[in-house]
Amino acid sequence: MLIREDILTPKERMMALLTGKPLDRIICMPIVTTNLAQLIGKTVKEFQLDGQVMADAHIAGFQKFGYDLIYLFTNCSCVAEAMGAELVYSEDEPANCEVPVINSREDLSKIKVAENNDGQLPVYYEALEILNQAVGDQVFISVCFSGPVSTAATLRGVEAFARDTYADPELCHTLLRMATDSCKNFIREIVSYGAIPIILEPIASGSLFSPKMFDKIAFPYIKELVDLAHELKALIPLHICGKTHKIVDKMTDTGADVISLDKCDLMIAREKVAGRALILGNIDPANELLFGPVEEIHRICIEAIDTMKGYTPAFVLSTGCETGNKVPFKHIQAMLDVARSHGLYEYIKEN
């Protein structure tokens, strides 16, 4: 495989895409996050609690791979934490909320709408400042956070939340309202650092809720976040893991600029998104990317690129979800190698 050196920087490449200019290669953004802590000999826990560690790990990762986006992400519960949930931090797994805060309506007094400095959110700002200085001229930086449904369900416990959708819709929507307002405060702050806010909704996954329920509990709230980002003149991607083939059109209807997919047939996505947004995905981080071998990773990346050939505005080669601690770095490299060989475009650098 002939691997060509990049001609554009990741930032130039993204700007070219956004302004309709030619690119030197396909855009490639594997979701590499907490697993970078290993690169600098730190634990996942340190990464989640110390902005300097987060930034150093990401600088090391960016220098190693040269991918097109830096994803700042700690765990799925950080907005819930900022609203009042308690998380359990273990050394090498992302933190998790084990006991829900909201066990009845009375418990609503235990949570609040998160302000920008609540919980561990400032860890992100510290990292953003350092990263903007260090690599901000070369690459865009994003912050991933759980959206309204995933945050509300974390506060309440997933199953209690699922029951509430029928048994106590009022409580359900009260939590969704508070979670949405919390996310909005966080988005304003993220955008003020020039970073891209990315909405994650693992719990709004088509593996858990019907498309009809998605319309009720997810769509209006996610759309509100998208609208806010657009008011602030920011791009906003929407990532939903698990199955999405039945909701990918609804995800696109929210107006999100990038539809980031996990278990979804790319042919279906291509047809449903239909040029309304970038499609990002969907190499499985828990299968090929974890087990390899490198040749197999090459094969499935090439297959994804070929399936999406000619898709406009663009297909972004990425993983279906974050790459875990055990995904070997050489497997992530294999994705970028494909972008720099099979994913090349003819390009003549202007002066």
Added chain:
Amino acid sequence: MDKETLFREISHALVEFEVEKVAELAEQTLLQNIPAFETITEGLVTGMKEVSRLFEEEEYFLPEVLMCSDAFNAGLEVVNPHLDKASLEKPIKMVIGVVEGDTHDIGKNLVGILSGASGFEVYDLGRDVPLDRFIEKAEEVESDMICMSTLMTTTMDGMKTVIDRLIERNIRDKYKVLIGGGPISQTFCDKIGADLYANDASSAVRKAKELMGRV
């Protein structure tokens, strides 16, 4: 209402997750001296079978299954005290949990719910369960089956460890080992020497019954 209509109404109300209506109809069966056993098998369990089918066909999802299971339990609570235990087959016992290191428990809970609604006696160990706990509990309750779930590739080897420990202790043949969850496959099942793999909760119940010779 005659018996058949009543059973049909119960199933229907259950599938529509009308919790109170199921309980009311169950009361009516008692007033008419219908044996609890029949109400359970022909009203409630039939309803849950339909729920199971709807889930498999992606008509129903997590909230609907949970609500239906609440309706099922509401009906069961009414008639259970009147159940003639002698009319029952000895239930199949299963110990179920999510293996150590993993906290994804939705799939496991669905398997537990649908199994319980099909007459299994379910001992739920929860999530992030220490591996030896599966064996201890199975020994303690004299379980027929050990069921393990995981959604993470990083934790699936724990299932093999449990099987290896069963072999070490010479008790492998006492239990049927069932496994499932996102990254699990028939290939993995064969590789680690488990007895059964299923990719969703409905087929899990069906296959488990077949395995135990109850169709």
